[in-house]
Amino acid sequence: MKYPKKQIVTAIGAALLTLASSANAAPPTTEELLKQLSALRATVDALQKQVKEQADNLEKTRESIPQGAELATTQDVEGVRSQLEDHKYNTARDREYKTALSSRGLTIGGTLTGSYVTSTAPSASTSNNPQGKPAESGFGVGATLSFAGNLYKDYAEGKNLDYRVAFTYANPKLANNNSTNSPALGDTVTRLTDVYLQYSLLQNLGALEDPKLTATFGQQKIPFGLEGQVSDELKPTVSTAQFLGDSNLKNIGHRQIGLIFRGDLFPNADYGFNYRAPLFEYAFGVVNGNGENTTDDNTRKDYLGRVTFTVPADYNSWLRELKFGVSYYGGWKNLNSTGTNFPVQLDNARTIRKGFDISYNHNPIGITYERADGSEDDLQNPGSLTDRRTRRTKKTGQVLTVFYNFGDIAQWSKNLNRVGKFDDFWPTTSQVYYRYDTWDPNNYVNADRTIKQTIGYNLFFAETTKFQIGLTRTEYDRTLGKANSTDLTAQFQYGF
Amino acid sequence: MKKLVSVIATALLAVGLPLSAAAEESPKVIRIAFSSAGVGGKPAAASGLLATAHQRGIFEKEFAKDGIKVEWTFFVGAGPATNEALALKKVDFATQGDLPLVFARDNGLSTKIIAKDSQFSRNYVVVPTASPIQSLEDLKGKKFTVQKGTATQLTLNRLLTQAGLKESDLKVIDMVSDSQKAALSTADVDASLQSSTDLVSRGLVRRIFKVDDPKLTAPSQIWVAEEFETKYPQIVQRFVTTLIRESVWSVDEKNRDEQFRLWGKTGNPYSDYKEDFSGSKLRDRLNPLLDEYYTTSIAKSIAEAKQFRFLRRDVPTEGWIEPKYQKAALKELKLEGFWDEFDGEGKRKATASAK
Numbered sequence: 001m002k003y004p005k006k007q008i009v010t011a012i013g014a015a016l017l018t019l020a021s022s023a024n025a026a027p028p029t030t031e032e033l034l035k036q037l038s039a040l041r042a043t044v045d046a047l048q049k050q051v052k053e054q055a056d057n058l059e060k061t062r063e064s065i066p067q068g069a070e071l072a073t074t075q076d077v078e079g080v081r082s083q084l085e086d087h088k089y090n091t092a093r094d095r096e097y098k099t100a101l102s103s104r105g106l107t108i109g110g111t112l113t114g115s116y117v118t119s120t121a122p123s124a125s126t127s128n129n130p131q132g133k134p135a136e137s138g139f140g141v142g143a144t145l146s147f148a149g150n151l152y153k154d155y156a157e158g159k160n161l162d163y164r165v166a167f168t169y170a171n172p173k174l175a176n177n178n179s180t181n182s183p184a185l186g187d188t189v190t191r192l193t194d195v196y197l198q199y200s201l202l203q204n205l206g207a208l209e210d211p212k213l214t215a216t217f218g219q220q221k222i223p224f225g226l227e228g229q230v231s232d233e234l235k236p237t238v239s240t241a242q243f244l245g246d247s248n249l250k251n252i253g254h255r256q257i258g259l260i261f262r263g264d265l266f267p268n269a270d271y272g273f274n275y276r277a278p279l280f281e282y283a284f285g286v287v288n289g290n291g292e293n294t295t296d297d298n299t300r301k302d303y304l305g306r307v308t309f310t311v312p313a314d315y316n317s318w319l320r321e322l323k324f325g326v327s328y329y330g331g332w333k334n335l336n337s338t339g340t341n342f343p344v345q346l347d348n349a350r351t352i353r354k355g356f357d358i359s360y361n362h363n364p365i366g367i368t369y370e371r372a373d374g375s376e377d378d379l380q381n382p383g384s385l386t387d388r389r390t391r392r393t394k395k396t397g398q399v400l401t402v403f404y405n406f407g408d409i410a411q412w413s414k415n416l417n418r419v420g421k422f423d424d425f426w427p428t429t430s431q432v433y434y435r436y437d438t439w440d441p442n443n444y445v446n447a448d449r450t451i452k453q454t455i456g457y458n459l460f461f462a463e464t465t466k467f468q469i470g471l472t473r474t475e476y477d478r479t480l481g482k483a484n485s486t487d488l489t490a491q492f493q494y495g496f
Numbered sequence: 497m498k499k500l501v502s503v504i505a506t507a508l509l510a511v512g513l514p515l516s517a518a519a520e521e522s523p524k525v526i527r528i529a530f531s532s533a534g535v536g537g538k539p540a541a542a543s544g545l546l547a548t549a550h551q552r553g554i555f556e557k558e559f560a561k562d563g564i565k566v567e568w569t570f571f572v573g574a575g576p577a578t579n580e581a582l583a584l585k586k587v588d589f590a591t592q593g594d595l596p597l598v599f600a601r602d603n604g605l606s607t608k609i610i611a612k613d614s615q616f617s618r619n620y621v622v623v624p625t626a627s628p629i630q631s632l633e634d635l636k637g638k639k640f641t642v643q644k645g646t647a648t649q650l651t652l653n654r655l656l657t658q659a660g661l662k663e664s665d666l667k668v669i670d671m672v673s674d675s676q677k678a679a680l681s682t683a684d685v686d687a688s689l690q691s692s693t694d695l696v697s698r699g700l701v702r703r704i705f706k707v708d709d710p711k712l713t714a715p716s717q718i719w720v721a722e723e724f725e726t727k728y729p730q731i732v733q734r735f736v737t738t739l740i741r742e743s744v745w746s747v748d749e750k751n752r753d754e755q756f757r758l759w760g761k762t763g764n765p766y767s768d769y770k771e772d773f774s775g776s777k778l779r780d781r782l783n784p785l786l787d788e789y790y791t792t793s794i795a796k797s798i799a800e801a802k803q804f805r806f807l808r809r810d811v812p813t814e815g816w817i818e819p820k821y822q823k824a825a826l827k828e829l830k831l832e833g834f835w836d837e838f839d840g841e842g843k844r845k846a847t848a849s850a851k
């Protein structure tokens with residue numbers, strides 16, 4: 001039982017008064033005195049117990065306070081409260097005046113590129129090279145800007161709806177090495193690249209063992225082979241393979257507008273390494289077929305599909321990341337004769353692309369090989385106003401790339417580049433590579449191939465920043481009538 | 497031109513292939529990894545002998561005289577990240593929990609276990625404060641977050657077995673430590689295994705089960721990559737001797753508070769360690785001996801990992817545990833018998849004298 005101080009004082013006072021009053025009256029009996037003494041003793045015991053409890057509590061409180069720690073006073077607490085209010089005010093104010101806001105979650109990203117290109121091949125363009133000198137060189141810049149985020153977040157199953165919008169600016173030299181050397185006005189403009197919505201059709205809560213399936217609608221890269229869609233993890237070169245060039249297998253080198261499903265099956269989940277490798281990946285879809293930023297030019301749609309198989313292997317096996325892929329793109333194109341009066345117009349000319357690729361991405365070694373075959377219908381006699389006969393041309397491009405990483409070799413590892421550091425640490429990775437790239441524009445014609453060999457060096461020295469340098473030797477078969485050339489490209493790319 | 501291309505290619509490859517340099521007597525750098533990082537990715541670790549060794553800079557002092565640099569890495573991705581680093585030959589020494597260590601062995605990665613880092617750890621099953629969950633049995637069908645591939649996942653499976661459940665009875669969501677705390681705070685998950693007190697003291701979670709039975713937990717260990725050990729055995733010996741010598745400071749009860757304050761550099765509160773180690777002798781928890789408890793425990797972990805279908809093959813233990821460096825260090829430092837040995841059940845051996 002606890003006695004409040006006031007009550008204790010009252011009780012002792014009452015006891016003393018009783019003793020005092022009894023002194024004036026008849027002397028108390030021994031029995032009465034013993035009773036009073038007993039009551040006093042009980043009060044004193046209770047008081048002693050209470051004091052002991054308070055002392056114990058105080059000791060416990062002291063024990064819970066770290067050595068050397070100081071107790072906060074009311075003034076201290078008021079000070080913290082005041083600073084907290086200041087912080088809340090500043091945060092609210094900064095959010096209103098100094099923060100970019102969006103109606104939904106938004107990530108802004110992009111790259112800036114500065115490059116220098118020198119080539120022994122003269123430009124055919126009078127605007128680039130008005131005097132037609134035998135060699136040219138120049139600086140170039142490029143930039144990309146992207147906005148991506150989430151439109152609907154499914155916390156229960158992760159069936160999210162995401163979006164992405166991206167733009168690019170590039171001068172003709174930087175767009176890719178397949179750009180013509182004769183820039184037209186339209187070449188140096190900002191173009192819309194990605195515009196799409198993506199929905200996860202299957203549960204996607206990050207479990208490595210769950211299969212994935214997404215539907216992507218809009219303008220997007222198409223799932224054909226490696227060159228057109230892989231990141232720098234598998235493509236060390238500045239330029240892309242020749243077969244993706246505008247005058248080659250154009251439709252697989254461009255983004256397309258349509259609906260594409262991408263997914264995987266039977267993922268091999270190795271939690272011991274936080275590693276996921278699906279046994280099969282697949283993609284299929286339907287697109288307009290005539291490229292980006294334009295409406296469909298016919299009533300037919302193009303169809304595409306891709307399947308890959310990854311050799312099942314443990315993370316530490318030498319077979320890790322050995323993948324085989326096949327791709328197909330079946331499309332239609334319009335053919336017009338060159339005449340002006342009632343020209344021949346066909347919309348059922350076929351344009352077929354078939355691809356086969358192998359990749360072995362076994363850090364620090366990487367090897368990729370890709371072959372793309374195209375067949376294309378063209379009018380046999382395009383100058384004729386009546387001749388509707390077509391002929392089919394077959395084309396083939398092949399590219400082999402070998403690269404070797406050294407240094408921290410953690411550029412593409414989500415494990416190794418997530419480490420605790422106080423500064424803006426990023427592991428440094430260097431890479432050397434060699435590429436052999438051939439293009440045969442007509443399999444029925446001999447000696448019309450173009451061969452490009454490139455050696456290069458890449459340095460990844462920050463999360464989004466890299467330096468690349470590559471030396472390319474281009475050799476033309478004799479029937480092409482072109483002089484062989486050598487190009488050197490050096491470029492810095494900064495991401496944000 | 498072809499010649500020029502080939503000359504440059506050779507030069508570039510030469511730049512990239514200096515890695516097969518001739519064997520040296522001493523390495524230029526010793527790379528030590530923690531399978532953890534502090535709050536928000538702070539480069540600090542806690543609760544083990546190696547963590548204190550890092551904070552006190554003992555290896556830097558030991559190897560500076562030979563010009564050998566010591567590099568520390570703190571993997572946010574925990575044990576699985578350390579495994580990738582080992583596979584890519586990017587780490588020489590590391591501390592890890594049992595499950596990722598067993599995964600590494602299962603995958604053919606070669607290590608030698610040279611010391612225990614800590615043992616008899618404590619954990620709690622926590623749930624958001626307003627959750628109706630009261631017991632382990634109530635977890636059935638609930639969202640439980642754990643970082644898969646870590647020792648905590650194996651502890652969870654042992655716990656569930658005790659409660660008559662299995663992992664597939666729960667919706668287990670894979671998250672790293674910081675994400676687990678964030679998800680618990682917002683009640684986006686129903687439960688987790690946590691040792692930290694910060695969410696408890698903020699009233700965001702409550703504890704429903706204490707995990708401190710040595711049969712439910714397992715020691716963490718320190719290993720050396722076998723390739724490094726073969727190449728530099730004298731460096732391994734110096735590493736172990738230095739660690740054991742400095743461990744005497746770690747287990748001195750006079751240094752309890754100072755050590756907890758060093759561990760507080762992880763961003764976890766001092767009170768976490770004070771509570772975690774309350775009622776335990778430092779010398780028992782921070783015990784480097786590869787004793788019967790350790791050998792039994794690692795064999796049990798392998799068997800359980802197989803039972804819970806985390807492993808596809810048997811994992812051999814022959815030659816894996818290498819006590820020779822530890823024995824030599826204890827002898828040299830005259831510390832034989834300084835630490836008590838524990839039996840397979842985690843009980844102090846009768847021959848040991850309580851210190």
